[in-house]
Amino acid sequence: MMNGKIIALAAVAVIVVAGLGTGIWALSNSDNGSDAIQIVDGSGRTITSEEPLSKVFTVGNNSPTAMRLLGLNGSVVGASSTTDSSVAMVQSVLGGQATVWKSSASNLSTETVLMTDADAVICPVKSMTMSADQQTALERAGVLVIRLDCNGDSMFDDLRKLMVLFGDTEEVHAAFDAYNTYYQDVVSAALSAAESSTEEVTGDFMACLVASGWAYNEVSAFGGLIERFGITNVLKGKGFDTSGVGNSYTTDGFREVVDPSDVDYILLRSDKGLDAVYTMITDSSVEYMECESTSAYINDRMYYLHSDICSGAYGCVAYLILYKILFGGEVEGFSEDAVIDHINRLMGTPVIADGTVLCAWYGSSDTSGTVLVTYDAP
CATH class of the missing domain: 3.40.50.1980 (Nitrogenase molybdenum iron protein domain)
Structure with a gap:
């Protein structure tokens, strides 16, 4: 809900x-x-x-x-x-x-x-x-x-x-219409499923770009996508500079504004694989985020999402995965594999390769990562 x-x-x-x-x-x-x-x-x-x-x-x-x-x-x-x-x-x-x-x-x-x-x-x-x-x-x-x-x-x-x-041109219009219609159908199905779910989902999230030393703020497209599911960016309204899409969590002042206990979900965006995420969680160079003090870490609510599905052409796949993370289960009529297959066909090339890990789970009981979603090509 x-x-x-x-x-x-x-x-x-x-x-x-x-x-x-x-x-x-x-x-x-x-x-x-x-x-x-x-x-x-x-x-x-x-x-x-x-x-x-x-x-x-x-x-x-x-x-x-x-x-x-x-x-x-x-x-x-x-x-x-x-x-x-x-x-x-x-x-x-x-x-x-x-x-x-x-x-x-x-x-x-x-x-x-x-x-x-x-x-x-x-x-x-x-x-x-x-x-x-x-x-x-x-x-x-x-x-x-x-x-x-x-x-x-x-x-x-x-x-x-x-x-x-x-x-x-007419050819470009036809390509746009085919993609736009399909993308919006996927997004609408995911948001409708979340609205009708009996699962109550609330809390604050922090979305981080792995190895960059910063978190997505309230003007970022990725942060906005996540907020559509009813949880709030923990950086929102905290006075951070929004001239860019992220704010550093490795500089003085971040801890003074963001209380780790308020971070209910951490979403880790990367194209560098699970090992890079593990390094981020355990590396002392990112201690300002105080990962181990967050509610997300304590309650096993840290998730890796592959960068290619977080924005751009395949962004609608993130809606399916966020629904799975927050509400459990699948969005009726759409699977991650089927959506990627369809967009790959529209693109005319398999941009997301077979076997790509799309989502993994981390937490206090598993810092190495457990794969939740992998793309399996037909």
Whole structure:
């Protein structure tokens, strides 16, 4: 059973996202009185292009995945991501047809982008994004910088903006409609199951990015996804800086604001596997989180979720797993395997590989981790 106000707001969010019109998320040719294409990107900045984009450089994991979903992956001429595993994932998404550099967004050079002959760079808005100085340098060189997260509940708004930027073709519309309809069906089924459950679920959670030293705050897409099930981010309303999507738990002041006994659930996001999670739990370098003092640890409510299902194209899988964690059982009509299979088919490539551990459980009685959900390909 979920808080009625939260589930009502969640239902409205699905309807609004699914029904956004051009006047809300983009300015069409006729709206601006010219042949130029315009959108408002995630930073609130109006982006103008005299013609549809044809060659882009993507930063991070979500925008290349979005391009693949829309059938636009052939327009990605270069990409960057931060870790070996994420670089491999982006290479898989793009089918090996573009060079993928291992680089943080902040270290990505103008020269690297220019050598790909890209018209534009698509990078995230707040997390793992490019600086104002990088943007200025690129735009002086004639390369647009477009900030779109392509994750969370705003993902569909961002997908629509990409559709406009690339000419708004019928083929792209068809790809979007197939994906959007299926994704929303999965999310609605999970939230409906939670609403009708007799299990009472309350409390506060902390969602952490493994090995980063920070927790997701109230403006993060991942934190927002979790809150739709009626539990509250323990960082919410505590005065933390929300200019980014996370706050460090390894700096002075975190313990003064967050009482470990108030943390009822800890959700650990990573693509580095179970050993990395174990190291985080036991490593003294993260002692500021006081993991062993949390209610989550004491009551065996710590869970690992694979990063690929926490946002972006496969984000609806996290809804199924969160339902399993919080309420127990399965969401009728949808299994994790079936949903991943379906999205893999829409993508045209198996981005999530057979045997990937999607979720594991940790706690005071098991710090090594017990696997709860593994993807088994057909």
